[in-house]
Amino acid sequence: MKIAIAGKGGVGKTTLAGLLARRFADEGFRVLAIDADPDANLASALPLDDERRIVPLAARTDLIDRLSGRDGALSPGLILLNPDVDGILPEIRLSWGGGHGLLVLGWHKGGGAGCYCAENAVLKRVLGSIAAGPTDVVLLDSEAGLEHLSRGTPDAAEVILAVVEPGQRSLETAFAVRDLARDLGIHRVFPVLCGARDASDEERVKHGLGDWPLLASLPYSEEIRAADLDGRPPVIEPAMAAILRSLIHTLIYLCPVEENRR
Ligand SMILES: Nc1ncnc2c1ncn2[C@@H]1O[C@H](COP(=O)(O)OP(=O)(O)OP(=O)(O)O)[C@@H](O)[C@H]1O
Ligand SMILES: [Mg+2]
Secondary structure (H helix, E strand, O other): OEEEEEEEOOOOOOHHHHHHHHHHHHHOEEEEEEEEEOEEEEOHHHOOOOOOOOOOEEEEEEHHHHOOOOOOOOOOOOOOOOOOOOHHHHHHHHHEEEEEEEEOOOOOOOOOOOOOOHHHHHHHHHHHHHHOOOOOOOEEEOOEOOOOHHHHHOOOOOOOEEOOOOOOHHHHHHHHHHHHHHOOOOOEEEEEEEEEEEEEHHHHHHHHHHOOOOOOEEEHHHHHHHHHHHHOOOOOOHHHHHHHHHHHHHHHHHHOOOOOOO
């Protein structure tokens, strides 16, 4: 199952991606988490197996240049948008939670140094090339906003979770995510509420969503806030674990995964 997480800035995408990745892992699934946000921070939401400095994909300029044809294989200014990424995953994959995968796009260039077209092309092809086998679940944490959907980065996703917070603007972004996802042929797009403080928050969001049903609601959590302040993955408290377990089971129902556990 390939799940992309999208939405307005700061609504809780990375928090949800980290919690879901850990919960899927606890349920016995083999997970590959992908941080597709150049301003990367998914790694801080996961228990890494090796705390050494993370080398993001964007910093692997030799590899990106070779894959994209920027190493001289193409005329200057041209890049391959369909690079051959066969077999590169083990080379660029980090490890968390005792052997689960993490791929970090990251950030490397200086101000004014250009776009991340080649890096995003590699990421998109990697996501598209992951087949059933060593990975059961791929979770893609996206950058804020809509550009990644215009680029088609998550076009291999089967499900998109459009994260919303209590607030009208995040709902507008979620509706735009749904429209752009449909353009990519992705029809399983579900809103997930993060950070509701009470039932009234949830009711107002549900009202704003109209006939688009909320898939799950992760309440505001002091532990999540404290963990972010400390720069560590949050402890998953029992109530949050139950919500995540239910969300996972709903996702499996909506998008069956092969019974191919560790
Ligand atoms: N359920 C929650 N309870 C309390 N705080 C939360 C909750 N979810 C997210 N937060 C906090 O909200 C802030 C933004 O969360 P997060 O980084 O996950 O959002 P994001 O959508 O990934 O942001 P960006 O668009 O910058 O990537 C963080 O400080 C995070 O700790
Ligand atoms: Mg984020």
